[in-house]
Amino acid sequence: MAGTTICHRAPLSLSLLRRRSYVRHPSLLPVYSQLSTDTASKGKEFEGRVGFLGIGIMGCPMALNLIKAGYDVTIWNRTKSKCDNLINLGAKYEPTPAQVASSCDVTFAMIADPASAAAVATGENGAIQGLGSGKGYVDVSTVDGATSKLICESVQKTRASFLEAPVSGSKKPAEDGQLIFLTAGDVALYERVASLLDIMGKSRFYLGDVGNGAAMKLVVNMIMGSMMASFSEGLLLAEKVGLDPNVLVEVVSQGAISAPMYSLKGPAMVKATYPTAFPLKHQQKDLRLALGLAESVSQPIPIAAAANELYKVAKSQGLSDQDFSAVIEALKAKLQN
Ligand SMILES: NC(=O)C1=CN([C@@H]2O[C@H](COP(=O)(O)OP(=O)(O)OC[C@H]3O[C@@H](n4cnc5c(N)ncnc54)[C@H](OP(=O)(O)O)[C@@H]3O)[C@@H](O)[C@H]2O)C=CC1
Ligand SMILES: O=CC(=O)O
Numbered sequence: 001m002a003g004t005t006i007c008h009r010a011p012l013s014l015s016l017l018r019r020r021s022y023v024r025h026p027s028l029l030p031v032y033s034q035l036s037t038d039t040a041s042k043g044k045e046f047e048g049r050v051g052f053l054g055i056g057i058m059g060c061p062m063a064l065n066l067i068k069a070g071y072d073v074t075i076w077n078r079t080k081s082k083c084d085n086l087i088n089l090g091a092k093y094e095p096t097p098a099q100v101a102s103s104c105d106v107t108f109a110m111i112a113d114p115a116s117a118a119a120v121a122t123g124e125n126g127a128i129q130g131l132g133s134g135k136g137y138v139d140v141s142t143v144d145g146a147t148s149k150l151i152c153e154s155v156q157k158t159r160a161s162f163l164e165a166p167v168s169g170s171k172k173p174a175e176d177g178q179l180i181f182l183t184a185g186d187v188a189l190y191e192r193v194a195s196l197l198d199i200m201g202k203s204r205f206y207l208g209d210v211g212n213g214a215a216m217k218l219v220v221n222m223i224m225g226s227m228m229a230s231f232s233e234g235l236l237l238a239e240k241v242g243l244d245p246n247v248l249v250e251v252v253s254q255g256a257i258s259a260p261m262y263s264l265k266g267p268a269m270v271k272a273t274y275p276t277a278f279p280l281k282h283q284q285k286d287l288r289l290a291l292g293l294a295e296s297v298s299q300p301i302p303i304a305a306a307a308n309e310l311y312k313v314a315k316s317q318g319l320s321d322q323d324f325s326a327v328i329e330a331l332k333a334k335l336q337n
Helices: 014-019 059-068 080-088 097-103 114-122 145-157 171-175 187-200 212-240 245-254 260-270 280-296 302-316 324-336
Strands: 005-008 050-053 073-076 106-109 136-139 161-164 179-185 201-206
Touching: 050 059, 050 097, 059 073, 059 080, 059 106, 059 171, 059 187, 073 080, 073 097, 097 106, 106 114, 106 187, 114 136, 114 145, 136 145, 136 187, 145 161, 145 212, 161 187, 161 212, 171 179, 179 187, 179 212, 187 201, 212 245, 212 260, 212 280, 212 302, 212 324, 245 260, 260 324, 280 302, 280 324, 302 324
Parallel strands: 050 073, 050 106, 106 136, 136 161, 179 201
Antiparallel strands: 005 201, 161 179
């Protein structure tokens, strides 16, 4: 794809490696590959204060990794109590997104959905009120392209820079600094925050104009949502015809349709337990946004549309805050009808 840069762990300075030696053994030194000609992402160490808005399932471990790497991190969350652990571990706290952005050089936001990501950026006491020339705003939430562009325009009006950078990878990859960043927007900001992305993630893609990162993320999660719905059908059908679903998980893991997600979630799904890594409500949100994306280019996505209906049923069963693998419960309910 024109304008696409793929980087796997940029080279890091010795001081940064020393700082983050808690994370990886030197034998796991970063591999770097750049597949286009632009000059972004040379891996220069970030200098300055880092803000982080949204200390939820993802935001908490992402901010924690920055703190552990020795950065001066200032946080905010709508529900303040969720900041307590990070404050005890050295984070500073400001009472509004505006104050975080005002006191930091670059501010990340990891917020639930388009409406809340826009509110945190542009609403009352929103981040843009604290932004200005020389500062950067990096939105790592999963939103649609239109929301991302709206936030970008508001940020740019303050003369700050904007990078869209949704992530692929869930709670555990966030804890392990193994996320995949899907970035788009200001190349200079991408380059400036590359070393921060490399602390939180294992690779980063630069995809060009704002909207492309959001679109890539929605396509990936559209596939993931359909895969999980299909896997759920398989587990239930196997059981119904007298097979052991645990054996199905094992068979799948050895063949061409093997996916880490199935091996990770399958055994718990067989036990009907859904410890939350990726909330079901967010997966349904992503399918809804992917349907909008497909509609915008008249692309039929009937399988994703069917999966979306299943996640909606699961939500109506009160499973919004369970892991998205709880979508299997919607099928169980359908089977009983
Ligand atoms: N969990 C996962 O596996 C992954 C999630 N994502 C995406 O990351 C984003 C965050 O997800 P995750 O951390 O899992 O979700 P959580 O539900 O744990 O966190 C959501 C965050 O958004 C905040 N928030 C929600 N509504 C508002 C609002 N109206 N105003 C201000 N803040 C608000 C929450 O604050 P409060 O604590 O006060 O509710 C919380 O900090 C989502 O876009 C999700 O799709 C992307 C990749 C993986
Ligand atoms: O958005 C969820 C993920 O696992 O990626």
